[in-house]
Amino acid sequence: MKILRRVTRGRTLGLFSLIDSLWPPLSPLQVPGKRQGNETQVTANQLLPSFCYILAASADYSDADEKEQISNLYFPPTVRSLKEIYQMGDLPQRCSFWAYVVYRRLQEMGSTSPDQRQFWLFVTDFSLQRESEISSGTPKTLPVSVVSSCVVDVEVMETLKSSSPCIVFFKDAMCGNGKIICIERTVLLLQKPLLCRAAGADITELTGPVKLDYLDSTTQINSICTVRGIVVGINERTAFSWPICNTCGNEKIDQHPQDKGLPYCSHCCEAVTSPVFKMHLEVFLNCHSQPKSTVKIKLLQKSISSLLESATMDNGSYEVTSVLRKESSGQPESSSLALPPPLPRCSLCDSR
Secondary structure (H helix, E strand, O other), X not given: OEEEEEEXXXXXXXXXXXXXXXXXXXXXXXXXXXXXXHOOEOOOOOOOOOEEEEEEOOOOOOOOOOOOOOOOOOOOOOEOOHHHHHOOOOOOEEEEEEEEEEEEEOOOOOXXXXXXXXXXXXXXXXXXXXXXXXXOOOOOOEEEEEOOOOOOOHHHHHHHHOOOOEEEEEEXXXXXXXXXXXXXXXXXXXXXXXXXXXXXXXXXXXXXXXXXXEOOOOOOOOOOOEOEEEEEEEOOOOOEEEEEOOOOOOOOEEEOOOOOOOEEEOOOOEEOOOOEEEEEOEEEEEEOOEEEEEEEEEOOHHHHHHHHOOOEOOOOXXXXXXXXXXXXXXXXXXXXXXXXOOOOOOOEOOOO
């Protein structure tokens, strides 16, 4: 090992928040220079360290072998349930947990640079989904903010970009006051690493589909929920549709260079004879959970197709009256939830 540099608490708060979660050490500290037989031990309630040294492995370093014994000096992370994390106090501390990722909001926030990215994951586990928690006031999902200082492995990022359900191990995330933030030195893993096996906690499998909280007056901003109600109106001012290529899905359709009457796909370099139409549609619902309010929802394409299935006229347009009084639901299927990115503002009586 070689020393790279000496760092202090004031300049590397992220690193020292991790050190604080490991303090005091498992083995009592010894005062240098004292003999083994007459050692003076530092008490466990001593002040937290104010500086540390960052070390680097030598060039011939190799990863740990599964057959190697883990040192007694290693302090494995305490794996908590999401309910325990939600009920933690205001003081932020590092926590590790398993979670099912049920929705991803991977748009970069505030910048297009990968170095400045920030995205959201919405997660759950058995402790939030079990029947005994339905009326306890505990939410069924929690948001996790992944900020730019958290380095996410390429394999993990590719998994998060896919639409398939996945389970992620969050190691040393910052948790407190019901919030979870992945910051500097937080690690996201798809499987439990060797040195975490000593923690001895694995995720408990869910026994059914993921349940979400219904929209009500207590629903927080930047959360996911289930919405069910009767369509009482359509926002015709914002409704529009556009054609896409039925072959490659390209949404930028041009006029054919030879025949101006035909749509043309520059990706396929051919005429689009049977274009597929996408729509932007917002509807107003009367919901049982909010009997005195009207809820406005921006629908996903699948929900729009289901809602307009029986409202299509011969000329390809839609009869508004055929949509009214229909029941619309925001219940998600598998990991693809009902809130399109960016997360919409559901307005209760046209308010935030």
